[in-house]
């Protein structure tokens with residue numbers, strides 16, 4: 001896992017990031033994993049997972065807004081919609097005591113992805129912090145590994161929020177980046193991978 005991310009994925013990404021401002025995929029509800037073999041060799045973005053099911057709208061972009069800098073994008077979806085892990089990696093933190101609400105942070109090579117405002121709570125079991133969403137059937141232990149596309153929680157309203165949505169944040173080598181650019185690169189990669197060869 002670490003090798004793929006460090007060599008293939010890590011190097012491919014900066015070149016894929018566009019300088020353009022926010023440009024979101026139009027009707028792209030989810031990037032499928034179907035063509036993973038081709039993807040791993042030439043289109044690393046294709047195997048990434050769109051982070052939420054039942055996409056409704058992007059409700060707040062990355063960047064400055066009235067209340068300050070917004071370190072992520074907001075993706076609206078009906079309360080209870082499942083959130084999916086963007087890229088395989090390790091859970092480095094679960095928490096439920098900040099403005100982010102009940103949240104999971106995953107590390108994938110040089111990337112860190114943050115999921116906020118989820119349903120459920122965090123508890124401690126045998127010295128380990130555990131995120132529990134009982135009715136959603138989700139249980140995530142700090143330190144555990146996740147696959148791309150794993151259901152890691154459900155859209156809720158914990159923390160500071162006025163409506164159900166996923167706040168999705170992303171860091172590359174420690175620096176915040178615009179997740180909208182990542183989604184755009186995923187859409188572009190999928191389109192290229194579907195062209196005849």
Ligand SMILES: [Zn+2]
Pocket residue numbers: 060070072073074166167168
């Ligand atoms: Zn947000």
